[in-house]
Amino acid sequence: MSNHQIPEVAIVILYQDHQYLMQLRDNIPHIAAPGCWGLFGGHLEPGENPEVALVREIKEEIDYQLPAFAKFGIYPDDKAIRHVFHAPLLTELSQLTLYEGWDMGLLTHQDIMAGSCYSHKAGQVRYLAHIHQKIMLDFIYR
Numbered sequence: 001m002s003n004h005q006i007p008e009v010a011i012v013i014l015y016q017d018h019q020y021l022m023q024l025r026d027n028i029p030h031i032a033a034p035g036c037w038g039l040f041g042g043h044l045e046p047g048e049n050p051e052v053a054l055v056r057e058i059k060e061e062i063d064y065q066l067p068a069f070a071k072f073g074i075y076p077d078d079k080a081i082r083h084v085f086h087a088p089l090l091t092e093l094s095q096l097t098l099y100e101g102w103d104m105g106l107l108t109h110q111d112i113m114a115g116s117c118y119s120h121k122a123g124q125v126r127y128l129a130h131i132h133q134k135i136m137l138d139f140i141y142r
Contacts, residue, residue: 006078007080008043008080009044010050010053011042011084013087014064014088014089021089022128023100024036026100027102040058041053050085063097069086070086071083071084075135077131082131093105102121103120
């Protein structure tokens with residue numbers, strides 16, 4: 001498969017008080033990592049650069065205007081080319097509105113190390129998407 005057929009996504013590590021904002025993805029079979037915790041973000045539109053896509057996606061998903069953010073890295077595999085950024089979360093969780101996903105929460109280092117976290121909305125412990133756990137561990141231990 002050539003690179004132009006692999007979707008590109010922009011995702012962000014949002015951090016606050018040594019915790020990391022993650023989205024519990026909808027439990028829909030046809031999406032990537034259904035029912036798992038992952039980072040917020042989404043697909044680049046045709047001709048859109050990753051930075052513009054990130055700002056748009058975060059506004060659409062949680063109604064948050066990203067403050068200054070920086071590139072962390074690129075994580076390509078056969079499913080997607082992930083442009084990963086990081087930024088502080090400068091508002092309370094209660095001020096965010098979840099427009100996409102099942103739940104959201106601030107996960108601790110321990111949650112990320114364990115690869116799972118309890119969701120009040122799901123009423124159960126849910127796993128982190130594998131690639132998102134790897135990205136988070138790389139970020140925490142950089």
